[in-house]
């Protein structure tokens with residue numbers, strides 16, 4: 001088998017079959033790094049209880065060490081390995097939304113190395129629903145710490161090819177499970193205080209959480225200054241190479257402004273990529289289609305060597321909140337019309 005393994009710059013490209021999953025699990029147990037598919041985006045995994053392996057995640061990604069990682073488990077009971085206590089509300093949400101795109105911030109157990117949580121007293125945990133992710137965590141027998149498998153600041157990867165674009169030669173292996181179904185990351189929900197607070201909107205909507213809990217769910221905001229509610233909030237993220245201008249406002253007005261801007265930049269000889277035609281051209285204007293294709297579209301703008309990217313804002317209800325959060329963070333400038 002060894003002779004036929006495909007390598008890109010020394011990174012193994014593995015088909016997600018049982019022997020390859022076992023091999024990937026051995027790599028994790030030996031302190032290595034394996035990128036794997038989840039239903040949201042690809043994660044870059046290491047054993048969550050091995051500080052040296054976790055340190056390798058930060059250096060492979062070029063990630064600031066004050067930005068904590070999400071710990072992935074394969075069974076609800078495994079949450080007790082990483083959290084010191086699990087409130088009633090969390091148990092209920094785990095029952096309702098796990099496996100799935102919901103990360104819960106809980107009080108942290110002493111088994112979790114400082115580096116995973118960036119020194120915070122809390123840990124973010126989620127149980128992904130992708131069978132390859134679950135198979136890998138089970139085979140490794142340890143919880144797996146995994147940020148998105150991109151170079152820090154770049155759009156998150158939704159295919160093995162995107163992972164290799166950023167990380168070939170910097171990680172031991174990638175399990176290729178095809179493209180990710182949801183396309184934006186999990187919702188990060190803080191349950192350590194009296195109120196349920198979304199630190200990052202994602203695959204499970206605020207509306208779904210509020211209706212499951214029967215109480216309001218808040219969206220954390222940070223306007224600079226003191227420490228943000230979640231360290232991830234202070235970094236610019238998801239950015240393609242060309243500057244992205246996001247235009248928000250009523251649909252008819254934003255389309256007019258987008259056309260004017262496109263014409264303006266074209267006249268100046270810049271290659272313009274427009275992130276809005278994909279909402280209509282194929283007859284797909286549903287949010288699931290938009291979120292599934294968002295990061296891939298940003299990476300495509302890079303591949304096309306865009307000079308400037310113009311993106312049309314959408315309504316931020318439901319999954320639209322996650323899409324607008326990512327576009328806002330990727331944007332060089334936001335124009336409200």
Ligand code: TXA
Pocket residue numbers: 038040041042043044067068069070101103105117120122123124128146147148149184185186187188199200229230231232233
């Ligand atoms: O869907 C996902 O969540 C993907 C897949 C791979 O599971 N993972 C992911 O990880 O998006 P990452 O590292 O790219 O984003 C984790 C976010 C960051 O914004 C981080 O600041 C926040 O979660 N976070 C992690 N632990 C936290 C904690 N204890 N308190 C507050 N925020 C936390």
Ligand code: MG
Pocket residue numbers: 147148156
């Ligand atoms: Mg990320």
